[in-house]
Amino acid sequence: MTQTYRIAVIGGDGIGPEVTGAALEVVRAAGVAIEDTSYDLGAARFLRDGFVLDDATLEELRGFDAIMLGAVGPAIGDTRIPGGTLERGLLLKMRFGLDLYVNYRPFRGVPGSLAEGCEFAIVRENTEGPYAGEGGQLRRGTPHEIATQGSVNTRFGVERCVRYAFARAESARVPRLTLVHKTNVLTFAGDLWSRVVNEVATEYPNVEVDYHHVDAACIYLVENPQRYSVIVTDNLFGDILSDLAGAVSGGIGYAASANLNPDRTGASLFEPVHGAAHDIVGQNRANPLAAVSSAALMLEHLGEIEAARRVEAVVRGFNADPVVLGTSGIVKTLLESL
Ligand code: IPM
Ligand code: MN
Helix, strand or coil, rough: CCCCEEEEEECCCCCCHHHHHHHHHHHHHHCCCEEEEEECCHHHHHHHHHHCHHHHHHHHCCCEEEEEEEECCCCCCCCCCCHHHHHHHHHHHHHHHHCCEEEEEEEEECCCCEECCCCCEEEEEEECEHHHHHHEECCCCCCCCEEEECCCCCHCCCCCHHHHHHHHHHCCCCCCEEEECCCCCCHHHHHHHHHHHHHHCCCCCCCCCEEEEEEHHHHHHHHHHHHHCCCEHHHHHHHHHHHHHHHCCCCCCCEEEEECCCCCCCCCCECCCCCHHHHHHCCCCCCHHHHHHHEEEHHHHHEEEEHHHHHHHHHHHCCHHHHHHHHHHHHHHHHCCC
């Protein structure tokens, strides 16, 4: 008997609902049965009634087989929502609350991009580092004000992320894992990350282990991206590096991401890396390829490996001009080649 998966869909703002809608269509066409429940969350919802995400809704989300997210955020220049409201209150609340401790972002350099022909992935720790929110302010607004923002790195948190990265690297085309950090300056956290990588490495004799400082990694990603197979790094370095990786691979319009709880104590969340692009809403101009790629990662996580490979293959094989085809044309092309 085939299984029906219960998926929570947070279309969100701007083009978010258009790209999640497209991704769902492709998933269903790949033969996977989905029962989707939509959650109205994001900037528009907040502006309407002040709701971001409460604990009860978070607990509901935990129980789904997976969560699909389009994009959240107001239009550029709309300053009605204080910074951090949606980032901390919605996105990070889900990452922390559902213990989505890995942010897995695969990249494939499309023709014409700096990374053309390269395939690599970033495994970003997703619940610690500077994102943990350690720190505070004192005497705010006075000449003597203080602001501290610490970086939390636990043995437990680093090790589980590094283990996930080694498992990915072992089955990658090139079995190589590169730790990216700044061990020459961030000596406390860097030492912990290096030791953990070196320890876990003894269990993966087939994986070549490498280390780059984060500033050097920025140069290599642009000039020599074929050096990378799987990168493992902390939350903030991973955030920054994955935007750069997206840019050299053809733009974040193509970049997929999976916020994963590999232990499955909460639903994992799948989202394109791009934003809400309010300027092109409802014009059939949204490019759903990143959302479809994210859906392929979701299928992989659900254990629908064959469907995942097929969806991934049609995205990979897509070689038309997305601008010419528009959203519906892209979906039609994908469906025809499934
Ligand atoms: C990302 C985003 C988020 C992050 C923001 C929106 C909080 O930039 O998913 O990369 O910093 O992680
Ligand atoms: Mn980011």
